[in-house]
Amino acid sequence: MMKILTLPPGIVAKYGSKAWPLGLAGAALVILGSLLSWSYDPTILGDLSITFNPGGLQLMAIALALLAVVLLLARKGPLTSLGQWADTAKGLDGLATWTLVFMAMVVVAITVEAGGLINVQPGCWISLLGAIILFASSRLLVSRKTRNLAEALLPGWAEILVIVVIMAGLLFGTAYALNLADGWVLILFLVFVTAVAMSTIRAGLMSWLAHVSLRRKRELILASFAVAFCFPLTQGGSDANMSIAAQVLIFASAAMGLNIVVGLAGLLDLGYIAFLGAGAYVGATLSTSGFATIGWKPPFFVVVIVAACFTATLGLIIGTPTLRVNGDYLAIVTLGFGEIFRLTMFNLDGNNGPDLTHGPNGIPAIPDLYFGSFNFGDTHSLLGIPLSRFSNYYFLLLLLLAFVILVFHRLNTSRIGRGWVAIREDEKAAEAMGVNVFGLKLLAFSTGAFLAGMAGAIKAHVDVSVTPDQYVFLESAFLLAAIVLGGMGTIVGVLVGSVILKLLPEKLRFFADYRLLLFGLLLVVMMRFRPEGLVASRRRQLEFHEEDEDLAVRVEGDIAEEVAG
């Protein structure tokens, strides 16, 4: 990221000493303003109109200001022991920039929602002024050299505590965000999250977290799973958010499967949604729906395996001739395959062929799953909290996602994963060193198809009906966009990307009409400034920055740490 608005060194040298008190004053103004009323209208953006009773947005502004105070005190003052590890100037730079964006957007939001600039109360202007002063102060601070964060060791319990706090923040942040009815507040909340994230990343604390997560891998995985498991409990039996969450999980499972093909093996597949669709159709036709066209009704886990094997075979059949071509050609061939799948499903209606799929009508009324006496359609209760239909499916899909991630991770860190990296690096050299290039590509293709088949079989039951128009090219493009946006070849990145791409259009209805335009813009911006994605895989980052020698030196240790496992 570039440093916005860099001041000439002369000014920095002259006024540099004023930066610290200036920053504290700015932060104090933001807090003071947030305690006052921001808007005349109590009905918009949560209630921001009562003095000394801050609403959600005002609390966010206060939190940002307090974070700025911590960073400033780490630079000079009681917290300097922290300051020797973190680059406070860069951290404050990121924080102040985004705090300013936050306050500016608040002004815009109040103006738009309440119908005029006149509705903005002095409290809001004071906070905006504070943000501007904070921003100016951050321009005047000079970056300092910090100690190597790999040496920053906390006692074990403290590291675990940090993980727990972050995970709890994640859980409650997500629950809070999902319950926000107002689009503006949600966007501002995302800006707030970005501000916190940018300041920790730029201060270098994120790389400390990366070291901790390598050291505490087991605890971290356990904690993430626990948080994901607890999420339905925060929803109090409401299905509104859980249905979105279930869709996000299906989307994330499919994206993670595609990530094996695109992120690990480096094959551009634009027809991946066809495998999800094939799995869904197998799941539907073998279900007990009255519209199912095949008489065989095996238990569900058999259906999942049949669907997965069917799509994996489909992957092999498609892959064998097409994987001999590379890059753009492969993309076009897979794109064509995706369309062939959709049109085939559209036409197997009894008029043009055997009646397998009921053509455009699809297969409706797919009944809910049941394991023994546990019916997924019923509401069950856990610890007194009711868990409805979508929560039940959520748990099942969580298991699926965990399985997909396990497959992804274990393949990535095996001999096969090394082979894939070698193919991406230099296909000819890999071949000349005895790597089975074609076999490994085919393996990636069919493993991805296998996982999509499993996800599809479950999706059929979650969605109740399966129709061809659910599996159009656009869905493949979205899956790919989630990977590119999040970070090819990473687990966390693709999860983040899936959540962003699936959740935002659901929550921000007003933005749904423009989502293609906005995602297109977002991708263009990403390609310009951060082609490796939000969460970069170290190796991918290197591949995207072939010329950057500094980067190569910096990440060398991280990669070696990953290799050592």
Add this chain to the structure above:
Amino acid sequence: MTLTTEGTTTSPSAAVPLLQADNVTMRFGGLTAVSRVSMTVNEGEILGLIGPNGAGKTTFFNCLTGLYKPTEGQVRLSGVELPPKPRAVVKAGMARTFQNIRLFANMTALENVMVGRYCRTSSGAITSILHGPKFRREEAQTRARAQELLDFVGLGESTDHLARNMPYGNQRRLEIARALATDPKLVLLDEPTAGMNPLETRQASELIFKIRDSGLAVVVIEHDMRFIFSLCDRVLCLVRGETLIVGTPEEVQSDPRVIEAYIGSGTDEDEQDTGDGHEGAASAEDEQDTP
């Protein structure tokens, strides 16, 4: 430290040479890059391959290692004919390095060598996902073997360095270690000392002797005559795709035709010859490097 596999015990069936190339011919359209070249390599031998730029040395290498399918002729390793597929050739026991280094730049030194072990390991997808006992055993062995090979070529300290961050000379060594990781009986080195200073060149020849002493045969393409003549047991000189002479370094060194091929005869054809031998042919060789 031994580099030989169980297959190559020291009971030589002296009648069958390790590598035997018969009348290998490679034509690209109308251009005959390699014409009826025959070569034998015996066990534990270092053979040098010399010739002016564009003589077809690298093309010949590519024919041997399966990157090109020779138009005519055949290649046998220990009496078994090699199919023209790089992977099969590596599996049969012949590994190579490249003239322009082709390491996996964004992998660490250790990972590069571990990739070389790929064809000698067989953990499939399922055991990798389940972390079965075979996976654990093979992974530990691969790692240990890779480290052993890095120590062998003198890169024991650079295990964790990214290939692209390593100095040039070390990259050359790493490429040799990666080739050795495939448990070859024979390694083909394409200009292992190109761009090296005299000290590095001396270290490279020590390394090649060390490889030979561990029981492997080596074929080296080189331009540095002093290097070749001090290193090799036999030398083969290629000129314009044809064998000029095969013999001991002394024989080749004293053959007037070799000197003529490199320097020109000094007659009227002089200009035409050097023109052929350098500019035109050099670009042809560049193309051959990237098959």
